[in-house]
Amino acid sequence: MSKDSNQPQNFAADDQASVSLRALEPEDLEFLFVLENDPDLWAVSDVLPGPISRHALREYLRHSAASLAEAGQMRLIISNEKKQAVGTLDLYDYSALHQRAGVGIAVLQSERRRGYAHAALQKLVPYAREALRLHQLYCTIAEDNRASIKLFESAGFQWVGLRQQWLRNTTGIGWVNAAEMQLLLRK
Secondary structure, three states: OOOOOOOOOOOOOOOOOOOEEEEOOHHHHHHHHHHHOOHHHHOOOOOOOOOOOHHHHHHHHHOOOOOHHHHOOEEEEEEOOOOOEEEEEEEEEEEOOOOEEEEEEEEOHHHOOOOHHHHHHHHHHHHHHHHOOOOEEEEEEEOOOHHHHHHHHHOOOEEEEEEEEEEEOOOOOOEEEEEEEEEEOOO
C-alpha cells in the first residue's frame, strides 16, 4: 500500500471476529440501503430520521471517493471473514489542525453481538495512529446506550465528560445525556 493511500492497512487484531475495513464500492448500494433505513439506527444518529432512497445513496457513493482531508469525513465498510458487508465505520468532524476525528459505528441488526464492531475498532486504532497520523479519536454516545459505551471502553476510550440533555431520546419526546469519550493515540 502506498503511503498516500487513504485506506486502512490489514493490521492484525486479536479478536474473536475477523474483519477488514475497506472503501465504499458501487456494489454496496443495497447494503447501505438496508443499513440506512434501519429505524433503530436513526435514534443514535445526528440526522433527522427518515427513509433514504436508493437514488440518494447512489449519488452519495458516486461522490464518496474524496479523501478524509478533502471531505472531513470517511466511511469504511466493515466486512466479515466471508467478505460480506456487515457494518460501517465512520470518521467524521476531521480536524487536520488538531489531528482528531470522531468515530461512529453501525452494524446490521442481524450481525450485532458477534464482535464485528470491536474488531473494527481494533483495526481502526493503529490505522488512525500510523497511517492517518491522528492524535486522538472521540465519540459521543447516549448515556443510556450501555452496549456502545462498553464497546468503546473495551477499545481504550475513556469518559471525559457528560453533556446534559444533549440528545433526543428514542421516542423523540424527551432528552438524554451524552457521554463524551476519547482515546489519545499519541501521548
